[in-house]
Amino acid sequence: MIRRMQAADIPAGMVLKEAAGWNQTEQDWANLLALEPEGCWVEEHQGEVVASTTAVCYGRELAWIGMVLVRPDFRRRGLGRGLVEHGLAWLEQRGVRQVKLDATENGLPLYEKLGFHQEGTIERWGGAKPRGMCVYGVHELELGSIAALDREAVGVDRSRLLEKLIKAFPGQCAWEPKEGFVLGRPGSEAYFLGPCSASDAETAGFLILQLTLRAAAKVFYWDLFPDQPAAAETARQLGFERRRGLIRMALRPETSVSGRPERVFAAAGFEYG
Structure with missing residues (x-):
């Protein structure tokens, strides 16, 4: 039933x-x-x-x-x-x-x-906490600004999801106004990094590094798209390695969702997209 x-x-x-x-x-x-x-x-x-x-x-x-x-x-x-x-x-x-x-x-x-x-495909990468110092100043979290960055990247309004993640996992965010953001959350096996949208690889890498250094975790997961080479290269530079791959599928391929995939450096998770 x-x-x-x-x-x-x-x-x-x-x-x-x-x-x-x-x-x-x-x-x-x-x-x-x-x-x-x-x-x-x-x-x-x-x-x-x-x-x-x-x-x-x-x-x-x-x-x-x-x-x-x-x-x-x-x-x-x-x-x-x-x-x-x-x-x-x-x-x-x-x-x-x-x-x-x-x-x-x-x-x-x-x-x-x-x-x-x-x-297409989506890959899960994993890695240990990078070594380094956290030097990024934490700004006041503004959902509207983060949601706007996310919508520009993925092409749909995910503000309800972002609000839920931010409230459920307070402080699990690194944000550069107008440039990018990354959210994170604890998992049963590893700390999950994502979603992450950024104007360029340097910004994405800096934000993700900042969040990993702040998180109370030793192992991390990061879901990315291999056809976004800047994301894979950023993950590689931070010491992550590919762990598994899944196939992204669409029910109606003729119905497109316009976004800017070059700005998507981490997905929100297999359950969220």
Whole structure:
């Protein structure tokens, strides 16, 4: 039975993500529920949550499918497909023009059957805390300015997401007015860096270095696009290495979202885009 996810289901969601070896925390689940309380679903079997999926909308321009998880002993029964189809039907009713997701190699055949097309790749890089001194002065956080930088880069309004991340993880931000920003948040396995938008690689590298030095973590994850070579080179210079890759997919490739991809130095996470 598919039903809406509730806050009480977060522990079950953690069991699902632990089985998959993902990096999300209980706070990440809470953020998704707060952003789209009607866009988070679970499959329940005999009173137990055995699968999940989420959909986050950025206006009617774009929606992001994420957290497609199935308990290992319930896989290959069509539960993941059923949840994604349920989500797509809900998004269709809302009139969302484009739907995207980041697919693993195992999930790729399913999403292609559902009409998604490969758009590119996204890579997760990892690294240890760089050595150095934090010399960047922390400015007062202004959501409006950060949201404007983000929208220019990605082409859609993600201010609700940014506000939620900033409030949930206070102080986890480095910002250069009019030039760029990076947000961060703790994960169950590593501290996650992103999203990050910047006018150039030097600014992005400086902001990310500043945030890593401030964060109380030793291991970091950074999701970037390999076809944005400045991002990969910046990560390499900071000591990061490629860990894994996923396939970015779009349901309607003819429906474009205009942005400035050369300014995107880190994605917001596989569950957010």
